[in-house]
Amino acid sequence: MNNNNNNEDFYLIEKVKEKNQDAFKVLMIKYQPRIFSALFGYVKSKEDAEDLTQQVFVRVWNKIDSFRGDSAFFTWVYRIAINIAKNHVTSATYKKDKLNISDDVINFDYPHFSSPELSIESDETSITIKNFISTLPEILKTPFILREYEGKSYEEISNIIDCPLGTVRSRIFRAREATLHFIKEELAND
Amino acid sequence: MTDINEKLSAFIDGELSSSEIDDLLMNIDNDGVQDKLKDYAQLSAIISKDKKEQLNKNVTYIKFPDFLQFRPWLSNGLSAAAAVILTVFLINPSDSDRLGFNSEAQSQIQAAINSDEAKNNILRIEEGLLEHMLNVLDQSDLKKKSQYNPNLTNVGFQNKSNRPGHYTNGKENFYMHIADKDLGLKNLRYWKSGKNMVYLYPLPGGKVITLYGNLSIEEANKIIGSIQIR
Numbered sequence: 001m002n003n004n005n006n007n008e009d010f011y012l013i014e015k016v017k018e019k020n021q022d023a024f025k026v027l028m029i030k031y032q033p034r035i036f037s038a039l040f041g042y043v044k045s046k047e048d049a050e051d052l053t054q055q056v057f058v059r060v061w062n063k064i065d066s067f068r069g070d071s072a073f074f075t076w077v078y079r080i081a082i083n084i085a086k087n088h089v090t091s092a093t094y095k096k097d098k099l100n101i102s103d104d105v106i107n108f109d110y111p112h113f114s115s116p117e118l119s120i121e122s123d124e125t126s127i128t129i130k131n132f133i134s135t136l137p138e139i140l141k142t143p144f145i146l147r148e149y150e151g152k153s154y155e156e157i158s159n160i161i162d163c164p165l166g167t168v169r170s171r172i173f174r175a176r177e178a179t180l181h182f183i184k185e186e187l188a189n190d
Numbered sequence: 191m192t193d194i195n196e197k198l199s200a201f202i203d204g205e206l207s208s209s210e211i212d213d214l215l216m217n218i219d220n221d222g223v224q225d226k227l228k229d230y231a232q233l234s235a236i237i238s239k240d241k242k243e244q245l246n247k248n249v250t251y252i253k254f255p256d257f258l259q260f261r262p263w264l265s266n267g268l269s270a271a272a273a274v275i276l277t278v279f280l281i282n283p284s285d286s287d288r289l290g291f292n293s294e295a296q297s298q299i300q301a302a303i304n305s306d307e308a309k310n311n312i313l314r315i316e317e318g319l320l321e322h323m324l325n326v327l328d329q330s331d332l333k334k335k336s337q338y339n340p341n342l343t344n345v346g347f348q349n350k351s352n353r354p355g356h357y358t359n360g361k362e363n364f365y366m367h368i369a370d371k372d373l374g375l376k377n378l379r380y381w382k383s384g385k386n387m388v389y390l391y392p393l394p395g396g397k398v399i400t401l402y403g404n405l406s407i408e409e410a411n412k413i414i415g416s417i418q419i420r
Binding site: 005006007008009011012015020022023025026029030031032033034036037125126129130147148149153154169170172173176177179180183 | 195196199200201202203204205206208211214215218219224227228229230231232233234235236237238239
């Protein structure tokens with residue numbers, strides 16, 4: 001997570017604190033897969049990880065006023081997720097908690113992923129993606145790798161590859177699109 | 191559509207301006223926009239997971255900036271141990287090497303500590319290991335008789351007469367704990383705790399040895415190699 005992410009998130013969080021559900025939805029979609037991935041690694045069950053992820057975001061919505069920005073938003077959400085996961089492991093009332101989710105005040109559509117072939121819990125997917133990225137044309141591969149694997153900001157990438165910022169953004173977008181297209185084609189045919 | 195999708199891609203990377211975020215919020219309920227954002231987020235998470243797993247093949251690191259928050263999760267009362275801030279770290283040595291230390295591991299430690307993820311994320315360590323480790327650290331402050339108190343003069347360490355389990359060679363000091371406990375360790379793992387190190391190593395017969403102190407890896411290696419448990 002870079003500083004730009006923080007700026008972007010903080011801007012949205014201010015809106016969420018004003019109960020802007022679209023802002024919350026966007027943040028939730030952005031971080032849900034990472035939270036799911038962390039929880040899946042913890043509970044080793046897709047169903048439980050999905051339930052817990054939902055609990056995490058319900059709690060985020062309810063507790064957003066207590067987020068003061070001392071840490072990155074993702075770090076804060078991650079802590080909530082880990083605490084919920086630990087309670088899940090130790091709490092006998094988990095099932096009861098799960099049933100009570102719908103009683104909460106928030107009313108939004110919980111996002112489900114549109115592409116089942118993009119499976120976070122499958123190691124095969126990440127290997128396939130990595131292999132595909134290595135075959136991308138150099139002009140797409142370099143900025144995409146610098147962004148996704150090295151965590152560089154667009155500005156840093158722009159300096160490294162000596163390209164305008166807009167070109168970096170466009171190339172990363174094209175690399176991402178190409179990867180998604182490939183994954184959907186490839187894995188859908190399996 | 192390409193324009194909004196490019197914005198979604200930049201959003202995942204944290205690169206949108208405020209006005210572009212406002213534009214995104216206005217479009218989020220449009221057909222296809224949410225699905226595209228979900229796909230980008232999921233792709234990014236898969237790559238992030240892969241990146242983390244590559245790192246974890248050799249390095250396990252944890253950061254407990256708010257250690258006390260973790261205490262309710264620990265099943266036993268570890269009150270004194272709560273004062274111990276485990277700041278970070280480490281290693282799953284190669285299975286083929288008994289103790290598996292090498293310079294690459296050291297540089298990986300440094301890389302892990304310096305990485306953004308180490309700074310921002312809290313990764314979990316197996317609960318059993320952590321709990322055991324904290325218990326040992328807790329006990330190291332007590333003048334309690336250890337179950338095992340081996341003679342380590344052959345590797346240059348003297349037992350401190352008034353403190354069972356505590357050893358020194360004048361420069362390095364450590365506390366040794368040997369327990370009848372199978373923690374599922376296959377080989378040595380070690381962590382940094384402040385200025386000290388914690389070494390855990392499985393011994394034959396379902397025992398585990400824990401060393402805690404300002405011990406170098408080389409000395410820990412020698413000490414563990416000299417332990418004979420019947």
